[in-house]
Amino acid sequence: MSRILMVSHELSVTGAPNSLLRHARYLCEAGHDVEVWTFLDGPLRVRYEEAGLAPRVVEDSRMAVKAAFEAEVLPYDLIVCNTIRTYRAVDVLQRYGVPVVWFVRETLLLDEDYWMNPDFAHVFRDFGNLYTVTDYSASVIRNYNQNVRIIRNAVPDAFRSFSKPSGHVRFGYIGSYIAAKGVDLLLEAFAKMREMHPSAVLVLAGEPTVEWGRALKERYADAPGVCWAGIVQAEAKERFFDSIDVLCVPSLDEPCGLTVFEGLMYGKAVITTDRTGANYGVTPECGCVVRAGSVDALLDALVELSDVDRVAGMGGAARESYLACGVPEFERSAVLKMLADNIGRKPVVKSRLGSDKVPFFHEDRSLAGHRRFYLGGVKVLSVKGRGVMRR
Numbered sequence: 001m002s003r004i005l006m007v008s009h010e011l012s013v014t015g016a017p018n019s020l021l022r023h024a025r026y027l028c029e030a031g032h033d034v035e036v037w038t039f040l041d042g043p044l045r046v047r048y049e050e051a052g053l054a055p056r057v058v059e060d061s062r063m064a065v066k067a068a069f070e071a072e073v074l075p076y077d078l079i080v081c082n083t084i085r086t087y088r089a090v091d092v093l094q095r096y097g098v099p100v101v102w103f104v105r106e107t108l109l110l111d112e113d114y115w116m117n118p119d120f121a122h123v124f125r126d127f128g129n130l131y132t133v134t135d136y137s138a139s140v141i142r143n144y145n146q147n148v149r150i151i152r153n154a155v156p157d158a159f160r161s162f163s164k165p166s167g168h169v170r171f172g173y174i175g176s177y178i179a180a181k182g183v184d185l186l187l188e189a190f191a192k193m194r195e196m197h198p199s200a201v202l203v204l205a206g207e208p209t210v211e212w213g214r215a216l217k218e219r220y221a222d223a224p225g226v227c228w229a230g231i232v233q234a235e236a237k238e239r240f241f242d243s244i245d246v247l248c249v250p251s252l253d254e255p256c257g258l259t260v261f262e263g264l265m266y267g268k269a270v271i272t273t274d275r276t277g278a279n280y281g282v283t284p285e286c287g288c289v290v291r292a293g294s295v296d297a298l299l300d301a302l303v304e305l306s307d308v309d310r311v312a313g314m315g316g317a318a319r320e321s322y323l324a325c326g327v328p329e330f331e332r333s334a335v336l337k338m339l340a341d342n343i344g345r346k347p348v349v350k351s352r353l354g355s356d357k358v359p360f361f362h363e364d365r366s367l368a369g370h371r372r373f374y375l376g377g378v379k380v381l382s383v384k385g386r387g388v389m390r391r
Contacts, residue, residue, distance in 0.1 A: 002077040002343060003033045007093075009085035011042035011055060015258055016105050018044065019133070019153060020082045025051050026332045027339065037068065039085070060085075061356045065092045078342055084113055084120065091123045091354050099342040103131050104148070107140040107277075108180055108253040114144050119354050126350040131338065134277030137255035151338060153278070154331035155261045159319065162267050163242040165312045168199035169305065172244030172268075174232065174259055175206055177213025182250035182273070182292065187220050189298035194225050197306045202248075205229040205240050241266040245311045248302075251276045252292050261326035267315035271301045281325050285317035 004027055008020050021044065024034050028051065036053050039060035048055050058068045065088060079100045081090045086102070094100045104110065104124075113120045121144075130148040132138050141148045171190065175181055183204070190202045202225055208214045220226055232240045241247075247263030249272040260278035263270045270282045273292035282289050288304060290297035305311055373381040 001031050001033055002339065003074060004035070004339070005076045005079045005093075006034060006036045007079070007081045007086050007089045008036065008038045008055070009060075009083045010040035011038050011044040011048065012040075013042070013044050015256065016083050016103075017042070018258075019105070020080075020103070021048060021051065022154070022328070022331065023080070023335050024048075024053060026328075026335045028052065030336055032339070037089075060088060062088050062092050062354065063356060065089045069093060069096065078339060084110055084124070087120050087123045088354070088356070090127065091351070094127070094347045094349050095353065097346055099129070099345040100347050101129055101131055101338060101342055102127060103133075103151075104141055105133055105137065105255050107137055107255045107275075110140060110144070122351050122354060128348055128350075129342070129345075133256045135280065136275070136277035140255075149338075151334040152325070152331060153256045153258055153261070154326055154328045155258055155265055156328055157265055157322075158238065159265055159267065160238075162315050163245075165245070165308060167308065168201065169197070169246060169308055169311055170201045170203060170244045171246045171248055171271075171302065172203045172240065173205065173248050173250075174237075174240060174262075175249075177206060177208035177216055178210060179212055180252050180254070182252045184216055185293065185295050185298055186248050186250045187216070187223065187226065189295045189302055190225070191223060192295075192299050193302040193306070196303065198224075200302075200306060201225050201227060203227045203229050203240065203244055205232045205237075207231050238266075241268060244268060245308075246271060246287075246305050248298075249273070249276055249278075250290075250292075250298055254278075261322060264318045264322035264326060267319045269305055269311050269314040269318060271298070271305065278326075281321045283317065283321060286314045286321055287318070 006020055006024055008017050011017055027034050036048060036055040037058045038055045041057050045055055058064055076098050079093050079098055082103045084104055084106050090100060090102050125145055128147045130141060130145060131151055132141055132148055133153045138148050138150055173183055173186060177183055194200050207230055208217050229240055246269045249257050249260050251257055251273055252275060254276045257276040257278040260270055260272055260281055264281050270287035272279050272282055273290055275292035279289045288301040290301050
């Protein structure tokens, strides 16, 4: 039995903390002792506790991480840090002779942070034991650090039966209402597509949490054929997938995109983009992969999959694709191999220990996309956008 520490940046009900929870469960089921730290508490704590884990809240600072680690009585055999937001913990914990695995699940944020946060960059560029979730995210990481391996994501199989076909194709979207998800482009493409197919429906699940999303929902609140389903979880999520025939994942930049696997798992055709990491599960037999950021490409895919009979015939191929690449068994085996590969592996530390002091030049960002740049404590520039893209 190994003793393993897992560090999460937060416990929100989102992809990265959920993935860490799956990994923790695999390790617990294999008989290992897992402890979890988090920088920010959240609603996902309930599911961690249901798994027999009690996450400890630790301040996101080098000093706090150092104090918490040195207060532990029993030694750890492996440390797993999740997302680039745990870089301060990585910086500290790699110095205790315990193997540290760092899961980097971001793409767009990695581009931004590497160029705009020197404190992060100096830890990241020399770290020798990175893991990520798809070939796409690995290709982004390798722009800055070649030391990366892949453990692909998975989703549990909740399939019961194929839903009954309707007389018209029903498209769906589930996820956040933020610019990087491309949902505005989907709505624009659907509006054009519906001029050709007036019976088509687009069901959107989720609720906007930032101003950009609220403005988008207000703009399309009464758009013909557009249905706003609100937040869907548990049985409501099953009903959402039963109510659609084609899942749309139009992301502009997404390291994985677990909703792709959910769509395939439920036997749905999928439309996604060449910048969605999970697109390797979408074959011509079960959907389309289009150019990210293109309304015309999305429109062509919506029109192509507006044939009811054709889409109905894609359900079996979608399930087969999920069973071939998206089931938890593959992820579980890879996580246990990660443990075996790293036990006893001493970290090689090349970077100096960073400082929690705010650098003279720094940036703050909001979820709405506002970016504010400071010299010392004085704001010198404020812009709105998705960030620095160097690829």
